[in-house]
Amino acid sequence: xxxxxxxxxxxxxxxxxxxxxxxxxxxxxxxxxxxxxxxxxxxxxxxxxxxxxxxxxxxxxxxxxxxxxxxxxxxxxxxxx
Amino acid sequence: xxxxxxxxxxxxxxxxxxxxxxxxxxxxxxxxxxxxxxxxxxxxxxxxxxxxxxxxxxxxxxxxxxxxxxxxxxxxxxxxxxxxxxxxxxxxxxxxxxxxxxxxxxxxxxxxxxxxxxxxxxxxxxxxxxxxxxxxxxxxxxxxxxxxxxxxxxxxxxxxxxxxxxxxxxxxxxxxxxxxxxxxxxxxxxxxxxxxxxxxxxxxxxxxxxxxxxxxxxxxxxxxxxxxxxxxxxxxxxxxxxxxxxxxxxxxxxxxxxxxxxxxxxxxxxxxxxxxxxxxxxxxxxxxxxxxxxxxxxxxxxxxxxxxxxxxxxxxxxxxxxxxxxxxxxxxxxxxxxxxxxxxxxxxxxxxxxxxxxxxxxxxxxxxxxxxxxxxxxxxxxxxxxxxxxxxxxxxxxxxxxxxxxxxxxxxxxxxxxxxxxxxxxxxxxxxxxxxxxxxxxxxxxxxxxxxxxxxxxxxxxxxxxxxxxxxxxxxxxxxxxxxxxxxxxxxxxxxxxxxxxxxxxxxxxxxxxxxxxxxxxxxxxxxxxxxxxxxxxxxxxxxxxxxxxxxxxxxxxxxxxxxxxxxxxxxxxxxxxxxxxxxxxxxxxxxxxxxxxxxxxxxxxxxxxxxxxxxxxxxxxxxxxxxxxxx
Numbered sequence: 001x002x003x004x005x006x007x008x009x010x011x012x013x014x015x016x017x018x019x020x021x022x023x024x025x026x027x028x029x030x031x032x033x034x035x036x037x038x039x040x041x042x043x044x045x046x047x048x049x050x051x052x053x054x055x056x057x058x059x060x061x062x063x064x065x066x067x068x069x070x071x072x073x074x075x076x077x078x079x080x081x
Numbered sequence: 082x083x084x085x086x087x088x089x090x091x092x093x094x095x096x097x098x099x100x101x102x103x104x105x106x107x108x109x110x111x112x113x114x115x116x117x118x119x120x121x122x123x124x125x126x127x128x129x130x131x132x133x134x135x136x137x138x139x140x141x142x143x144x145x146x147x148x149x150x151x152x153x154x155x156x157x158x159x160x161x162x163x164x165x166x167x168x169x170x171x172x173x174x175x176x177x178x179x180x181x182x183x184x185x186x187x188x189x190x191x192x193x194x195x196x197x198x199x200x201x202x203x204x205x206x207x208x209x210x211x212x213x214x215x216x217x218x219x220x221x222x223x224x225x226x227x228x229x230x231x232x233x234x235x236x237x238x239x240x241x242x243x244x245x246x247x248x249x250x251x252x253x254x255x256x257x258x259x260x261x262x263x264x265x266x267x268x269x270x271x272x273x274x275x276x277x278x279x280x281x282x283x284x285x286x287x288x289x290x291x292x293x294x295x296x297x298x299x300x301x302x303x304x305x306x307x308x309x310x311x312x313x314x315x316x317x318x319x320x321x322x323x324x325x326x327x328x329x330x331x332x333x334x335x336x337x338x339x340x341x342x343x344x345x346x347x348x349x350x351x352x353x354x355x356x357x358x359x360x361x362x363x364x365x366x367x368x369x370x371x372x373x374x375x376x377x378x379x380x381x382x383x384x385x386x387x388x389x390x391x392x393x394x395x396x397x398x399x400x401x402x403x404x405x406x407x408x409x410x411x412x413x414x415x416x417x418x419x420x421x422x423x424x425x426x427x428x429x430x431x432x433x434x435x436x437x438x439x440x441x442x443x444x445x446x447x448x449x450x451x452x453x454x455x456x457x458x459x460x461x462x463x464x465x466x467x468x469x470x471x472x473x474x475x476x477x478x479x480x481x482x483x484x485x486x487x488x489x490x491x492x493x494x495x496x497x498x499x500x501x502x503x504x505x506x507x508x509x510x511x512x513x514x515x516x517x518x519x520x521x522x523x524x525x526x527x528x529x530x531x532x533x534x535x536x537x538x539x540x541x542x543x544x545x546x547x548x549x550x551x552x553x554x555x556x557x558x559x560x561x562x563x564x565x566x567x568x569x570x571x572x573x574x575x576x577x578x579x580x581x582x583x584x585x586x587x588x589x590x591x592x593x594x595x596x597x598x599x600x601x602x603x604x605x606x607x608x609x610x611x612x613x614x615x616x617x618x619x620x621x622x623x624x625x626x627x628x629x630x631x632x633x634x635x636x637x638x639x640x641x642x643x644x645x646x647x648x649x650x651x652x653x654x655x656x657x658x659x660x661x662x663x664x665x666x667x668x669x670x671x672x673x674x675x676x677x678x679x680x681x682x683x684x685x686x687x688x689x690x691x692x693x694x695x696x697x698x699x700x701x702x703x704x705x706x707x708x709x710x711x712x713x
Contacts, residue, residue, distance in 0.1 A: 016097065016127045019134070039326075040163050044126050047332050051125075059325045 001079055003027070006053075006072040013052055017045045027069030053079065082494065084312045084337055088486035088502040089123040096122075100131050107139045113147040113179070118481045120174035126164060126335055132174065133167030133182075140181055146665040148461070148482075149174070150352045153181045155201040155252060157190040157244070158212025158259070160327040165212070168339035175340065176347030176506075177461055177482070187327070190217060194244035202251035208346060209248035210257045210303070211241065214329045215264055215284050223268050225278040234286045241291070245300055253578060255349055257342070258300045260288040262309030262317055262330070298558075298579055301508050303345050308338065344503040351566035351576075354484055354504040355458050357400055358449060360467035361411040361418055361440070365397075365430065366390045367492070371417050381427030389493040394429035396496040401434055404514030405505050406521045408437040408452045410465070412472075415440045436521040445472050446479030456521055457630045459569075459666075464504045466495070511559045513606045523602040524631055537705065540635060543600040545706035547637065549644050552586045552593040556607065560595055563610050563627060568666040571627040572659065572673060590616050591624075592648060596641060598632055598706075608632045609641055613649070613657075621649045622658040626673075636704055642677050643701045644710060650696050658682070659692040 001009075011025035018036035023029075031037040037045070049071075050056055055078040065071050082088075093099060096119075103115050116139065120132050140151075156166050166184040173180035183204040185193035193199040194211065201209070215221045218237040224230040241258065248256045261284045273279035277286070288306050295302040309317040312334060319331035330338065347353065362369045367379025367386045379386040401407050407430070411418050418440035422432045432438065437452045445467075453460045461482040467473050473485045484504050488495055507514075552560055561579040568574065577585070585591050596609035609632075612625040623645070628638060649657055659674040661667075671690075675681070678699070679692035 019127070019131055040161075043161075043164060043322075043326050043328070043332060044130070048125070048127060051333075059321055 001076065003069070003072050003076060006075050007068055009052065010049065010068060010072060010075075013048050014045070017041060017048050025068055027072065028067050030067040049075065055079065082489075082497055083308070083501050084316070084334060086123045086336060086340065087489065088498050089121070090487055092122040092124060092128060096124075096128060097131075100128070100135065104135055104138065107135070107142065112139065112144075113149045114481060116179075117149065117174045117177065120171050121477075121481065124171065124336060126168065126332060129168040129171040129336060129339065132171035136170050136174065136179060137181070140179060146663075147179075148177075148665050150178045150347065150350050151180075152178060152208055152254065152346065152350050153183065153204065153206045154346060155183045155185070155193075155204060155206040155209040155248065156212065157185040157193040157201055157209070157248070158329075159190065159214040159217035160323070160329040161187060162212055162329075163187070164328070164332060165335055165339060165342075168335050169210075169342050169346075172336070172339040172343035173346060176344050177352045178343070178347045178350060180343070180346065191240065191244060195247040197247070197251065202248065206252050207254035208257065208349065209252040209255075210342060210346075211244055211248070211259065212305075212329070213241065213259050213261050215261050215280060216329075218261060218287060220261065220280060220283040220287055221264075223278050223280060224283070225276075230278040230283050230286075234283055234290070237287055238290050242294075245294075249299075253581070254576070255578060256300050257303050257345060257349070258291060258294075259303045260291055260306035262306045262314055264318055265314040301345065301349055303342055305338065305341070308341055312337070341503065344506040345508065348506040348508045349565075351562075351568070353462075353506055354405075354464045355462040356406040356408055356436075356452070356456060356464070357397060357499075357505075358408045358410045358452060358463050358465045359397060360465075360469065360472065361409060361413060361421075363468045363492075364466055364495070365394055366421060366425075370421060371413060375420050375424050378421065378425070380421070380425060386492065387427070389491070389495070391427065391429060393492065393495050396499065398429055398434065400505060401518045402515065403505075403507075403510065404517040406436045406456060406458075406518050407434055408456070408463075409435050409439060410445055410448045410452060410467075411440045412442055412445070413440040433522060434518070436518065436524075444475060444479075446476050449476060449480055449483060457524075457633070464499075466499055468492070468495075509558055509562060511562060513559050513562075516604065516606060519603060520605055520631060540705035543602075543635070543705070545598060545600045545635065546709060547640050547706050548597040548599075548709045548711075549594055549641070550711035552582060552595055554583070554586070556595055557582050557586070559607050560610055563607060563629070564625065567610075567627040567629070568664070569630050569669055570633070571625075571664075571667050572623070572670055573625055573662045574664045574667060575625050577625075585612060590614065592621070592645070592652075594641065594644065596637070598635070598637060605629070605632055609637065611641060611645060613645060615652065615654075617658070619653065619655045620658050621645075621652070621654045621656075623660065626659070636706070638673070638677065639702055640704050640706060640708060643704070644708070646694070646696060646699050647701070650699075655696055657694040657696065659694070661690045661692070663688040 014023055053075055061074050166182045170180045170182045183201055185201045193201045220237055224233050245256050263281050263284045267273050268279045273281040294300050317330050322328040367390055380390050381387045397407055421428055437455045439448045460480055464484040465476050468488055476483055477485050486498055486502050488498055561582045564577050585593055592613040594611040598605040598608045608629040610627050614622045614624045659679050674692035679694045682693040683691040
């Protein structure tokens with residue numbers, strides 16, 4: 001899966017997790033851009049991603065992500081080649 | 082099966098659109114049923130959050146009473162519970178309850194419980210929930226010195242007891258406490274079960290003490306340790322999520338935990354299913370009786386299929402023995418449908434176990450309505466077990482308030498799917514429950530008997546004996562249960578806890594009455610509860626009057642009035658004052674006082690009506706029963 005394909009799938013997840021429509025998600029999107037993205041919805045976000053992509057994150061992998069692009073790269077590294 | 086709530090259907094693909102449609106129409110008609118329908122499927126954490134938001138928005142508009150019960154639940158406990166709290170509110174819709182959940186601040190469970198001014202205790206809650214785990218209770222490390230472990234368990238119990246006492250002062254409806262799941266990591270290994278200092282042994286000892294507290298009615302147990310064991314503690318405990326976010330258990334299990342809490346809360350509020358309606362072909366036996374005949378259906382020892390259906394029947398019978406009414410709803414000729422009950426040697430269920438037997442070629446939704454009407458219970462008290470997805474869909478579409486579990490392909494798993502759903506959750510079990518299924522069946526027989534004679538002759542022929550006495554400790558649990566469960570024949574729908582009922586027994590300004598009725602068909606058990614407030618001196622006010630709908634049309638209300646009126650007159654009163662407070666379910670008693678000869682004495686803005694009976698003009702009617710009265 002390409003980074004763009006992953007970001008597109010992440011964007012679908014974000015609509016449900018943050019309960020907002022019309023999100024314009026790019027690799028530069030971060031928690032600062034989305035009002036509903038707080039520490040609690042972040043937990044829901046992570047576990048929904050784990051379910052959608054059938055992966056499991058380690059805490060250290062997601063502790064220092066800056067934006068959706070970083071997140072997509074971590075996901076890509078965990079998907080079967 | 083448990084972790085993925087397998088008894089629920091997948092959510093519709095357009096769930097989000099449906100949810101938004103409900104949000105746009107929160108003042109619309111039948112909105113409570115639409116909310117309940119939205120939550121009737123398997124929801125993930127995000128969807129549960131969305132539905133909880135809808136519930137909160139709806140309740141924020143302070144809507145008038147509707148078909149769903151309402152309650153406010155305060156939640157305190159271990160770790161991060163802010164994801165669980167909205168999930169409980171959303172799951173409560175599945176159990177016909179609109180729940181406002183008030184969560185405490187992270188890490189402040191003990192002060193939230195002990196401080197009367199804490200945000201949780203000052204939020205006007207009815208109920209409180211304490212979510213425990215081994216870390217909050219200090220049972221999280223081995224204590225191998227002599228007596229150390231016992232002391233730790235005592236300390237944990239003392240803390241929880243203080244929390245319960247604090248919360249109980251602000252939550253009149255009761256305090257729910259979870260048991261503590263046993264962490265899977267062994268210290269010694271199997272010896273953990275033997276060595277009291279192991280974490281496993283400490284937690285187990287603590288849980289036993291909690292169960293003892295629950296048996297003493299101080300708390301209502303939510304047995305999370307059992308839930309964790311059912312899904313596996315290896316899966317339950319997610320160390321990564323504990324370290325990262327202090328989630329006390331794996332977030333994938335929040336939907337299950339929320340549903341378990343919600344069903345217990347609903348049961349505590351008296352909302353629970355009462356009747357299991359069974360399909361026959363391929364549900365109670367393998368094959369089609371009309372095609373295969375008594376010799377051809379799969380039922381009984383000797384084949385895996387036959388034993389699986391035996392297990393379904395045994396499950397139904399076990400439910401009946403704890404007070405769940407059984408009914409049959411089958412597309413069959415009546416005589417054919419009854420043949421196995423009469424002629425098949427391996428049938429566990431017999432005709433006399435079935436309170437309402439409906440076999441015809443009509444649609445099942447219509448028949449479900451008829452069953453509810455015949456048993457005098459609400460359609461929302463029914464659970465429908467049917468292997469056929471088409472029938473399930475038809476009943477769900479026509480009667481979304483009926484609980485209809487999805488069933489797995491293998492009949493061997495039917496019992497687990499039915500029981501895992503928790504439709505029949507109970508917070509108490511009284512001797513009365515054991516006899517209830519018989520009472521409903523006897524009622525059906527009485528109804529058939531009534532068809533053959535005039536009313537007065539019929540009532541006289543019943544040989545009724547009404548036993549009337551004040552509240553007492555022996556019957557306290559049953560009295561409290563009736564006060565909290567009766568909805569239809571309930572003039573004021575005032576709910577009192579068991580502790581409050583105990584207080585009424587000793588209250589010299591109250592006259593209380595419990596009524597039992599027996600007749601030629603059997604013991605109907607306790608069928609009426611009355612609380613009269615004598616504070617008004619020569620005017621006695623009826624605070625609470627409820628009756629079981631099983632005994633409607635038996636002139637029992639006249640007998641109860643006679644008892645109260647004579648007691649009031651003997652006590653120097655000149656009048657009885659009655660009150661009718663309308664609820665979503667008690668319209669049937671709107672004219673109760675008028676029928677008994679009371680005169681209207683006012684109507685309040687909320688529809689509450691007040692009634693007055695002048696005792697000077699009252700005479701006791703001739704009643705078709707014997708009255709055995711005991712005076713305090």
